[in-house]
Amino acid sequence: MLRANRLHRHSSHGRLLFVLPALFLALSACEPEAPDPEAPDPEAHIDRLKSIDERNRKPAVEQLAAMGNQIVPRLIVEMSSSYTQVRFEVAHLLGRSRDPRAVPILIQALGDQSANVAQTAAWALGSIRSPAAVPALLAYTADVSPGVRHQVAWALGACHGDSLTPALADSAHRAVLQALTDPRAEVRQGALLGIRELGLRGAVDQVIELATDDSPEVRYLVVQLLEQLQNGGYRQTVGDLPEATRAGIVDALIGLLDDTDHASIRTPAIRALGRSRDERAVAPLMRLRDSGAQEDRAGAAQALTWLQNSLAEPE
Numbered sequence: 001m002l003r004a005n006r007l008h009r010h011s012s013h014g015r016l017l018f019v020l021p022a023l024f025l026a027l028s029a030c031e032p033e034a035p036d037p038e039a040p041d042p043e044a045h046i047d048r049l050k051s052i053d054e055r056n057r058k059p060a061v062e063q064l065a066a067m068g069n070q071i072v073p074r075l076i077v078e079m080s081s082s083y084t085q086v087r088f089e090v091a092h093l094l095g096r097s098r099d100p101r102a103v104p105i106l107i108q109a110l111g112d113q114s115a116n117v118a119q120t121a122a123w124a125l126g127s128i129r130s131p132a133a134v135p136a137l138l139a140y141t142a143d144v145s146p147g148v149r150h151q152v153a154w155a156l157g158a159c160h161g162d163s164l165t166p167a168l169a170d171s172a173h174r175a176v177l178q179a180l181t182d183p184r185a186e187v188r189q190g191a192l193l194g195i196r197e198l199g200l201r202g203a204v205d206q207v208i209e210l211a212t213d214d215s216p217e218v219r220y221l222v223v224q225l226l227e228q229l230q231n232g233g234y235r236q237t238v239g240d241l242p243e244a245t246r247a248g249i250v251d252a253l254i255g256l257l258d259d260t261d262h263a264s265i266r267t268p269a270i271r272a273l274g275r276s277r278d279e280r281a282v283a284p285l286m287r288l289r290d291s292g293a294q295e296d297r298a299g300a301a302q303a304l305t306w307l308q309n310s311l312a313e314p315e
Helices: 002-010 013-030 043-048 054-066 068-078 084-097 100-109 115-128 131-138 146-158 166-179 185-197 204-212 216-230 243-256 263-274 279-291 294-312
Strands: none
Touching: 043 054, 054 068, 054 084, 068 084, 068 100, 084 100, 084 115, 100 115, 100 131, 115 131, 115 146, 131 146, 131 166, 146 166, 146 185, 166 185, 185 204, 185 216, 204 216, 204 243, 216 243, 216 263, 243 263, 243 279, 263 279, 263 294, 279 294
16 A cells, blocks of 8 residues: 555656556455355354253254354353353353363353353363363362362363473372362262373272272273273373282272173173283172173173183283
């Protein structure tokens, strides 16, 4: 524009006639483009988030999710909505987006007056896995809402990263370990998910103890972790386990075979015992093979074969 004006001031009448059309084209290029009629318009769907009818609201949520991260700025604005239901759904959408631009508004939402919104914000921060969220999450480890504590315990593990200072990383780790002893089962579940993210560092004995937890959901998570430990998982963070700890894992797995109500707990315990190289597992596996529930017999027979073959091998 400035260059065109300079040409205007110093040109003859003939050059002026040449410059003006070019100047007009340049000015036209600076005008804002007309909206793309093919671009997705989130407004109607956002308005439907206010509906108390889930049959109306859920399709709107999926339509918004399908629009991708291009609508994240618009969703961030909507986190200030006066409608609790809108804030809840938008926090969930932001978590699904995994877009780091949402981290500041989600940190703010940890203090939302609605526990549902606050715990969804914690979940969303964990989904984005932003270490920047850790200091804010630590402030909510003792929140009155068990749902918030559950999501915070998991998110502290998910957001853990090398960029954290040692002091902050240790604080997050301690908070997750502490949550393993929370009186509410759902918080213990969140802590198990969080400590899994942290690689079980310093938590193996506590995980073994939780094999007798009253909550089947807790026991289900425990048996998954014990099976992974039995198969050599988490070695980078827990190192080589002492013999007493390995024996404790086998004892816990044998105990989980008696969970008569939950095949989803018995099955991984059966598999893990088959890989245990511990002769104490032979008798309980034989019992399941011969007289256990129908869904356990084939798995127990296979695990018993693995175990007996491994015991026959030289150390």
